[in-house]
Amino acid sequence: MIPVAEALERILSALHPTPTETVSLPEGWGRVLARPVIARVTQPPADVSAMDGYALRAADAAVGARLRVIGSAPAGHPFDGTVGPGEAVRIFTGGAVPAGADAILLQEDATAGDGFVSPTEASRQGRHIRRAGLDFAAGSAVLSPGRRLTARDIGLAAAANHPWLQVHRRPRIGILATGDEIALPGDPIPPGGIVSSNAHALAALVRASGGEPLVLPIAADDRDAIAEAATAATRCDLLLTTGGASVGEHDLVQSALGPQGFSLDFWKIAMRPGKPLIWGDLRGTPMLGLPGNPVSALVCAVIFLIPALRRLSGLPAGPVGAGTALLGRDMPANDRRQDYVRAELSRGPDGALTATPLPVQDSSMLASLARAGALVVRAPHAPAAPAGTPVEIVEFSSIGV
Amino acid sequence: MIPVAEALERILSALHPTPTETVSLPEGWGRVLARPVIARVTQPPADVSAMDGYALRAADAAVGARLRVIGSAPAGHPFDGTVGPGEAVRIFTGGAVPAGADAILLQEDATAGDGFVSPTEASRQGRHIRRAGLDFAAGSAVLSPGRRLTARDIGLAAAANHPWLQVHRRPRIGILATGDEIALPGDPIPPGGIVSSNAHALAALVRASGGEPLVLPIAADDRDAIAEAATAATRCDLLLTTGGASVGEHDLVQSALGPQGFSLDFWKIAMRPGKPLIWGDLRGTPMLGLPGNPVSALVCAVIFLIPALRRLSGLPAGPVGAGTALLGRDMPANDRRQDYVRAELSRGPDGALTATPLPVQDSSMLASLARAGALVVRAPHAPAAPAGTPVEIVEFSSIGV
The missing domain is CATH 3.90.105.10 (Molybdopterin biosynthesis moea protein, domain 2)
Incomplete structure (x- = not known):
């Protein structure tokens, strides 16, 4: 079993940003x-007025002065002439400041009429003028x-x-669910079987992270079916499988792909849920094998696939962003696996964020995962933590999941 | 001028969720x-095993006992018989617990061979069994x-x-930019003109909030052009205009739409940036007129359009979610307008979030808006606030903008 941080590093170091489009x-x-x-x-392309008013020479803008209005400069219609002494040009927000003018008199600070305008407040040089390039200059x-x-x-x-x-280019992620017991929603369910949820939950997670999912047909628990489906996906930037990652006789992904040129990097991580996680390379296509339990699959996707999608997308990549909250109930000491515990989030009257672990953490329970607001992260061998202890959390809304 | 909260209430009370698809x-x-x-x-549809191991009677699972393995129950392949005394069935995660069995012996707690299995650890009733309906029951x-x-x-x-x-259905939002001086990116720029940024920034904001934007051709500052373009958009759930909302002679939206059946609710809000904001109804289509300055348009969209999109989308709607940060520099007392101040966000070594207002707040400056992480919200008549004061912020990343 390797630690979560090492597993993530090995995954990220094998991935490169997609090409450009x-x-x-x-x-x-x-x-x-x-x-x-x-x-x-x-x-702005030239000095422009920030307000509606009059462009004039600041020196002329004494209270009570009488200035001749010689033209108009709305946005997009520059005034061609020059503002001389004793003159003004009617101007509007975004209009170019005409030659000769060096100040804007606000219209609410003026009385106008009969081709003349008279300041009721003084103006000063540069006032209400946006200089060319205030926002940005060509070439920057x-x-x-x-x-x-x-x-x-x-x-x-x-x-x-x-x-x-x-x-x-959006990273293209092939998604292969395996298992004799699963059926797509609405399709006939085999005896003893269940409805497949992983492929479409993972496809949504891929889309939420800016990737393009390619959902492959479900592969039966059969070497040939898995091998055929997986090799069909080798044009993807990454192949995701779910199920078949554990140690049982019916966990076939590794044995099915070996003869197809699959090279394993690691497959056991010291974390809960999700210990059995496969990472390797199928003839040049990176392959991440997630556990079959829906909660384990989604938690592993949050911890490993989201950073992988960021790396493939050309973004800075590292562990998923973590925050802090106060524990809403006591937690026991942890064993040697890093624990990701589903928790409900609430905010106290003082604004403090509280994460209350859900009482049952079975890794098959999707309903409680959907209701949870965050995962509480418990490091290996973390000591018992009473309610109120600050703990690291991964907040689902902050990662769009 | 009406307060921001009242304006938002009047906008939300005029909107209804879109129909269903x-x-x-x-x-x-x-x-x-x-x-x-x-x-x-x-x-699960039946009691299933949570682990790989053996299904048996707990009473039989004494350390050293020798149990006959009478069959196998992988996920999706239930064992048809009954487990009797002294018997066990090989079982895998997700496999149905056969009749007669009431406990799961983990495979790591057993030695197996020659058609028999022997516990090396005791098991107890119900252990490692997921009960039918643990996740959810049909009909719930x-x-x-x-x-x-x-x-x-x-x-x-x-x-x-x-x-x-x-x-x-995704709310369909018509977007109409007005102005003689604006050109689409890559199109010839008229003399004294600038490149239009509002329509496509707003379209992206609409998409980020789950809406479907419909970008209309730019309308010249001309009554007929504005009236024609706006009435073309009356099949939308909401019509958004930018520009033409102020008091100058060249602000035409209101006067152009009046003869087309536009009914005004209000058009002046006590806020900065963005005082001139039109809200009304164009022959049954709600219409929000944003200011033309790009920063004002986007800030007003954050404060009013995002809640409007939530209401139209069928989500709970109210003021856009606010957080708290510490001021990174002194701020002067505020006047009677609610102020939205662009600020950079940073986190101190203690994890505290600091919002430092950008030094220049001109409402034409898109580059600083793009760099900002949040808006600091300053209530009307807020007193001067020294650095370190906790202030309300709207964090852009939390609203997907």
Whole structure:
């Protein structure tokens, strides 16, 4: 059994970011930028007014002065002339400050009429003027590679005049559920069988992490079926299997794939749930074999697959982001396996986050997993922890799961 | 000017959840459930083994006893007979516990061979048996309406044998940018003009909140163009405009839409950035008019559009989720407008979250908005706050923006 941290390191060190593709700006949302976005324009392109009012010379803007309004400069319609002494130009937010003017008189600080305007408050040089390049200058990098593009980033790339973006291709993840006993929802259920939940839960998790799932037909617990299905998926960036990872006679994934060129790195991790986890390489395609129990499969996916998807996506990758909460009930000392305990989250009146472990932790129980807000992480050999102890948690909402 | 909370209440009270549609299970991820998911099967369907080992009578499981192995029960292949005294059945995780047996002997607690098995540890009644219905029973509601379906929920709906789900239709949001001075990225930029960023930033925000954006062609600052574009969008669940909301002569949205049957609810909010914000109804379609400045538009979208999208989506809706951080620098007293101040987030060595307001807050500056991690919320007339004061924040990552 190897520790969780070592297993994760070995997984991440075997993976590389996907190649780059070109997508249109609107498709760029949520994708990982692969090349810097260099501004192609300066923003604002010239000195512009930040307010509605009058462009004038600050020296002329004494209270009670009478200035002749010689033109108008709405946004997008620059005034061509020059503002001379005793003159003003009507201007609107975003309008270019005309030559000669060096201040903006707010319209609420002026009385206007009959082709003239008169300040009721003084103005000063540079007031209410946005300088050219205040936001960014042409040639500067406004977005750096290796970030997942937000709505704000899309706005910034648009403003920098980029209709196309270079992003990493979505990692393509083949998902293979194995087992004689499982049927797809709505399909006839074999005697003694159950409905398959892992493949579609994992597909949703892959999509939530920016990947593209490829759900393969269920493979029976039979060497040929598993081998055939798995080799069909070797064009993926990563092959995920569920089931068949344990030590029983009916756990076939390893033995079925060996003759197909599967090379094992490790398959036992000191964690709970999820000890049997396969990591290896199937003829050049990295392969992660998750346990068959639904809770074990999803917890292992959170701990190993999400970081793997981040690495494949071109994002900084490491352990999934952890937070802190106070224990809502006493916990016993831990044994030598790292424990991930389903817990409900609540916030006290003082804003403190409390994680209360659910009483039954059986790894087949999906309903309690769906209800849980977080996993409480218990290190190997952690001592008993009374209620109120701060503990490390993995909050599901923070990782989009 | 009306307060932010009142404006939000008036917006939410005018909106209703979209109707329901049927989607396949994999499409259900991220959608808002509209009808309960009632389990169609019991899970586990029968008492099953939680481990690999031997099913037997607990009374027989004394250390050193010699039990005859009469058959095998892998998952999906139930053993048809009955386990009698002195007998055992080889069993695997998920296999049905055969009639007669009431305990599971772990394989690591047994020595086996020659058709017999002998316990090296005692077992007790019910040990390592998952009872039928431990996870859920047929007929029970495993998922309730009004929640956005996570990967865990999709797994649970699958296990409950649902290939289809009833969800709310994605809210369709028409997005209309107005202005003579703006051009789409890559298109020729008019003299004195700038590249349009609002429409695509807002479209990304709509998608991030589970909506379906419909980006309309840019409308020139001209009554006919605005009226035509806006009425084209009356089949949407909500029409969003940007620009043309202020008081200047060139702010045309209200005057252009009046003759088209636009009925105004309010248009001035005591907030910064974003005072001019239009809310009303265009012949039955709710209409939100955002300011034209990119930062104002996005901040107003965070504060008003995200809650509106939640209401339209069938989710519980209220003010956008707020957190707390410590101020990273002194802030002056606030005036009568609620202030949303872009800030960088950082975590100290003690884990405390600090929000440091960016020095320049001009509402045209998209680059600083993209870099910011949060908005610091300053209530009207808030007193001066020294560095270290706890303040309310809206964290962008927590709302997917």
